[in-house]
Amino acid sequence: xxxxxxxxxxxxxxxxxxxxxxxxxxxxxxxxxxxxxxxxxxxxxxxxxxxxxxxxxxxxxxxxxxxxxxxxxxxxxxxxxxxxxxxxxxxxxxxxxxxxxxxxxxxxxxxxxxxxxxxxxxxxxxxxxxxxxxxxxxxxxxxxxxxxxxxxxxxxxxxxxxxxxxxxxxxxxxxxxxxxxxxxxxxxxxxxxxxxxxxxxxxxxxxxxxxxxxxxxxxxxxxxxxxxxxxxxxxxxxxxxxxxxxxxxxxxxxxxxxxxxxxxxxxxxxxxxxxxxxxxxxxxxxxxxxxxxxxxxxxxxxxxxxxxxxxxxxxxxxxxxxxxxxxxxxxxxxxxxxxxxxxxxxxxxxxxxxxxxxxxxxxxxxxxxxxxxxxxxxxxxxxxxxx
Amino acid sequence: xxxxxxxxxxxxxxxxxxxxxxxxxxxxxxxxxxxxxxxxxxxxxxxxxxxxxxxxxxxxxxxxxxxxxxxxxxxxxxxxxxxxxxxxxxxxxxxxxxxxxxxxxxxxxxxxxxxxxxxxxxxxxxxxxxxxxxxxxxxxxxxxxxxxxxxxxxxxxxxxxxxxxxxxxxxxxxxxxxxxxxxxxxxxxxxxxxxxxxxxxxxxxxxxxxxxxxxxxxxxxxxxxxxxxxxxxxxxxxxxxxxxxxxxxxxxxxxxxxxxxxxxxxxxxxxxxxxxxxxxxxxxxxxxxxx
Amino acid sequence: xxxxxxxxxxxxxxxxxxxxxxxxxxxxxxxxxxxxxxxxxxxxxxxxxxxxxxxxxxxxxxxxxxxxxxxxxxxxxxxxxxxxxxxxxxxxxxxxxxxxxxxxxxxxxxxxxxxxxxxxxxxxxxxxxxxxxxxxxxxxxxxxxxxxxxxxxxxxxxxxxxxxxxxxxxxxxxxxxxxxxxxxxxxxxxxxxxxxxxxxxxxxxxxxxxxxxxxxxxxxxxxxxxxxxxxxxxxxxxxxxxxxxxxxxxxxxxxxxxxxxxxx
Numbered sequence: 001x002x003x004x005x006x007x008x009x010x011x012x013x014x015x016x017x018x019x020x021x022x023x024x025x026x027x028x029x030x031x032x033x034x035x036x037x038x039x040x041x042x043x044x045x046x047x048x049x050x051x052x053x054x055x056x057x058x059x060x061x062x063x064x065x066x067x068x069x070x071x072x073x074x075x076x077x078x079x080x081x082x083x084x085x086x087x088x089x090x091x092x093x094x095x096x097x098x099x100x101x102x103x104x105x106x107x108x109x110x111x112x113x114x115x116x117x118x119x120x121x122x123x124x125x126x127x128x129x130x131x132x133x134x135x136x137x138x139x140x141x142x143x144x145x146x147x148x149x150x151x152x153x154x155x156x157x158x159x160x161x162x163x164x165x166x167x168x169x170x171x172x173x174x175x176x177x178x179x180x181x182x183x184x185x186x187x188x189x190x191x192x193x194x195x196x197x198x199x200x201x202x203x204x205x206x207x208x209x210x211x212x213x214x215x216x217x218x219x220x221x222x223x224x225x226x227x228x229x230x231x232x233x234x235x236x237x238x239x240x241x242x243x244x245x246x247x248x249x250x251x252x253x254x255x256x257x258x259x260x261x262x263x264x265x266x267x268x269x270x271x272x273x274x275x276x277x278x279x280x281x282x283x284x285x286x287x288x289x290x291x292x293x294x295x296x297x298x299x300x301x302x303x304x305x306x307x308x309x310x311x312x313x314x315x316x317x318x319x320x321x322x323x324x325x326x327x328x329x330x331x332x333x334x335x336x337x338x339x340x341x342x343x344x345x346x347x348x349x350x351x352x353x354x355x356x357x358x359x360x361x362x363x364x365x366x367x368x369x370x371x372x373x374x375x376x377x378x379x380x381x382x383x384x385x386x387x
Numbered sequence: 388x389x390x391x392x393x394x395x396x397x398x399x400x401x402x403x404x405x406x407x408x409x410x411x412x413x414x415x416x417x418x419x420x421x422x423x424x425x426x427x428x429x430x431x432x433x434x435x436x437x438x439x440x441x442x443x444x445x446x447x448x449x450x451x452x453x454x455x456x457x458x459x460x461x462x463x464x465x466x467x468x469x470x471x472x473x474x475x476x477x478x479x480x481x482x483x484x485x486x487x488x489x490x491x492x493x494x495x496x497x498x499x500x501x502x503x504x505x506x507x508x509x510x511x512x513x514x515x516x517x518x519x520x521x522x523x524x525x526x527x528x529x530x531x532x533x534x535x536x537x538x539x540x541x542x543x544x545x546x547x548x549x550x551x552x553x554x555x556x557x558x559x560x561x562x563x564x565x566x567x568x569x570x571x572x573x574x575x576x577x578x579x580x581x582x583x584x585x586x587x588x589x590x591x592x593x594x595x596x597x598x599x600x601x602x603x604x605x606x607x608x609x610x611x612x613x614x615x616x617x618x619x620x621x622x623x624x625x626x627x628x629x630x631x632x633x634x635x636x637x638x639x640x641x642x643x644x645x646x647x648x649x650x651x652x653x654x655x656x657x658x659x660x661x662x663x664x665x666x667x668x669x670x671x672x673x674x675x676x677x678x
Numbered sequence: 679x680x681x682x683x684x685x686x687x688x689x690x691x692x693x694x695x696x697x698x699x700x701x702x703x704x705x706x707x708x709x710x711x712x713x714x715x716x717x718x719x720x721x722x723x724x725x726x727x728x729x730x731x732x733x734x735x736x737x738x739x740x741x742x743x744x745x746x747x748x749x750x751x752x753x754x755x756x757x758x759x760x761x762x763x764x765x766x767x768x769x770x771x772x773x774x775x776x777x778x779x780x781x782x783x784x785x786x787x788x789x790x791x792x793x794x795x796x797x798x799x800x801x802x803x804x805x806x807x808x809x810x811x812x813x814x815x816x817x818x819x820x821x822x823x824x825x826x827x828x829x830x831x832x833x834x835x836x837x838x839x840x841x842x843x844x845x846x847x848x849x850x851x852x853x854x855x856x857x858x859x860x861x862x863x864x865x866x867x868x869x870x871x872x873x874x875x876x877x878x879x880x881x882x883x884x885x886x887x888x889x890x891x892x893x894x895x896x897x898x899x900x901x902x903x904x905x906x907x908x909x910x911x912x913x914x915x916x917x918x919x920x921x922x923x924x925x926x927x928x929x930x931x932x933x934x935x936x937x938x939x940x941x942x
Contacts, residue, residue: 007600008556010541012641082483084485129663129666130486130666132666132670133622133666133670135482136416136420136422136482137622137626137670138419139422139486140422140619140621140622141617141622141662141666143615143618144615144618144619144622144658144659145663146663147615147655147659148655148656150657151655151656155652168622183519219710219711265614266496267611271393271490271494274487275490275491275494278487283529319502320499320502320503321499321502322503323502324498324499324502325498326494326495326497326498326501327494327495327498327499327502328495329494329495330491330492330493330494330495330496330498331491331495332489333487333490333491333495334488334492334495337484337487337488337491338474338477338478339476341484382539458874483803496715516723554795554796556790557788557795557796558684558796560785560787560788561785561796562788564785564787564788565783567748567767568779568785569796570766570767570768570771571746571748571767571771571777571841572771572777572799573768573771573772573800573843574768574795574796575766575768576768596780628851641913
């Protein structure tokens with residue numbers, strides 16, 4: 001949230017409001033951190049009171065997916081790279097951490113370091129090959145690499161991944177505080193910390209020189225070349241950063257779920273990330289977080305709905321669509337793409353700008369002006385992805 | 388020797404199915420720059436509806452089999468044409484959104500098929516002859532391979548004739564080369580867009596029916612699984628090139644079969660390695676023009 | 679920005695008394711989010727050749743593409759009283775706008791005959807007699823892939839595709855670019871004949887060709903039209919050509935070395 005656009009936005013809007021807005025994120029984090037100690041109920045949204053392990057687990061999962069969606073935002077929203085293979089790195093983190101701990105007998109922290117190093121190496125190598133092409137071919141190539149990873153995990157070479165059954169967390173290498181249902185709140189705090197860290201990392205990368213150049217490349221690659229910079233290296237740097245964050249989140253996911261299943265390496269997982277980021281709004285960090293949380297909660301609610309007795313009594317043309325959460329999510333996604341360009345963040349941004357124009361006594365419906373755009377609703381980014 | 392012959396026929400048969408998926412993908416991409424993630428859905432739908440029709444008319448009769456091919460092709464065509472008209476065309480020239488819409492459609496359709504036909508594979512039976520084998524140079528080749536190869540060859544021939552001999556074929560070939568110039572000659576390319584989707588749908592629908600016989604089952608994920616290999620085939624062959632798709636289909640399938648047999652089941656990995664090698668040496672694919 | 683009357687120099691071009699066939703006002707064009715044409719006003723006279731001139735990169739080709747709708751545009755482009763801006767490219771063309779693009783843009787994989795057949799415009803008669811009379815070579819090479827032709831022959835295909843149809847106006851973008859002197863003369867002769875049938879808006883770097891063909895001239899600088907007037911007056915004014923085009927009128931060419939491409 002430290003980009004220059006936000007600075008001009010602040011000056012424009014005047015002090016008090018901006019201060020309130022700046023305080024919202026830390027306040028939100030504090031509130032989230034307190035949730036395991038509170039007895040809040042949101043019927044219809046959360047499965048139970050906030051201190052129960054089931055609810056905490058769901059919220060922790062939502063936060064891990066939000067962090068993963070943030071890393072995907074680096075690829076799609078910042079560098080304009082449409083990857084269909086991001087799940088590879090998430091799965092790499094989860095599986096490799098389990099394998100390193102159980103096969104090498106290392107403790108948790110040394111294992112985490114090893115996995116991060118491998119993550120850097122793998123993403124450097126695969127990124128260097130995939131980035132030889134851009135646009136749609138890039139999407140296909142990343143998909144192919146991820147598919148190879150997925151096949152590898154399912155084939156279970158050397159009996160280390162557990163094949164279709166999945167891999168169990170080697171609990172003997174993990175501190176007791178992070179094991180078991182009773183300690184869900186510790187895992188919840190871990191997930192929250194991971195999300196905050198991911199947000200800061202993504203903001204830092206986006207605000208760095210590489211982030212700015214990547215955005216420039218997305219807008220106009222030729223111009224960047226003319227300025228003597230190498231788009232390839234910048235894109236590779238962003239690719240590696242996004243992949244390493246995904247590796248990290250994979251490790252948190254392994255701890256959270258006490259294991260890993262082949263689904264987390266699959267193309268379907270990447271596609272659900274894409275859904276989250278697009279529903280939230282391409283180019284917006286808050287959008288990615290909101291999209292992920294919405295997706296995870298909605299998926300959970302729809303799964304509950306699918307098992308509801310009254311749904312089972314419906315005639316087939318109603319029962320079948322209602323009992324398939326992915327059908328509803330897929331349809332929702334199509335509708336967002338068709339009719340809600342910019343996703344949630346874009347829509348919120350449009351509404352807010354309309355409100356502000358009304359506040360200033362300007363007529364509604366005028367052209368959206370650049371100075372009205374702050375970093376939570378990067379319209380240029382959405383345009384870039386459209387190209 | 389007989390193993391090699393068997394692997395050859397099995398590989399070319401699988402290549403035939405890849406080609407039926409990849410040809411449409413490649414034409415669609417070449418003309419419209421759209422990566423169609425719903426293409427596997429055309430295939431699965433063709434396979435399921437073909438399966439339904441065949442089981443009603445008698446799965447083991449040739450009539451049932453012929454009807455399943457017809458219905459599969461038709462289902463693929465109609466669904467593909469609707470996809471193009473109702474979703475893709477409305478996002479004209481917005482390539483990323485077009486991809487996203489097909490991703491969403493693929494997701495929703497597979498879930499719907501899960502709901503209708505269940506997630507478990509449905510096992511398929513065909514005419515008795517197709518389940519038997521024919522001895523070729525000492526190898527017992529399953530007869531469904533020959534059918535797959537024959538149908539794919541006919542589809543290739545049909546596509547080539549269409550592209551070479553008809554005005555719309557000409558528009559498509561010209562559009563793959565330079566779409567802006569085609570419109571600048573006063574031609575509405577959108578009709579050609581719907582047409583390539585429809586043609587792709589026909590091929591994928593046929594591919595679905597044949598794949599269900601080749602693998603012996605239908606499942607909602609059949610199409611999306613084959614789609615990934617079809618993507619690899621189109622990148623290796625060169626996006627937009629029909630010849631490239633044909634060559635790469637066979638190449639990829641043969642490599643996969645031989646690696647699976649001789650290199651301890653590493654077929655899928657060998658294919659990805661081939662993809663990496665092609666990208667490093669010829670990023671535009673075997674028959675691709677430099678974009 | 680929004681004035682309907684062209685810039686001051688227009689009044690020097692008082693010869694534009696007859697109603698123009700194509701009237702462009704406040705045309706703007708965007709490519710990949712960048713404005714490449716800022717403000718162009720121009721009239722294409724109902725007869726003869728109107729030249730669109732300017733140094734490299736001032737937006738001549740973009741102006742032509744914007745008239746056709748091949749790039750994002752705003753403003754008005756009136757043909758025969760109808761505004762073309764809301765129309766998609768294929769409908770603009772079907773109203774009788776012939777286009778000969780820069781760099782020919784023939785379909786390399788299609789035969790010469792198929793290139794021509796593809797150009798047959800709906801609702802127009804197809805003047806194969808005229809085309810084969812102008813370019814007998816195309817008749818002989820009908821079955822050859824256009825990509826295997828020489829540059830000059832490809833230019834013939836490109837011109838033929840436009841001349842095949844009934845046109846209200848022809849937009850011709852640098853037809854002599856990269857051609858040997860003999861072929862430049864040939865193209866010049868063809869354009870003179872084409873202009874007898876339909877008025878031409880011609881982008882041309884070779885000032886000798888402009889002198890031979892054009893009656894009127896419009897000059898662009900940095901995406902704006904800055905001069906309108908009789909072509910002869912412009913070319914006779916050495917100071918003006920030097921300032922606007924960066925060349926002396928008598929050197930003939932706007933500082934671009936001719937590409938001595940061998941004819942077939």
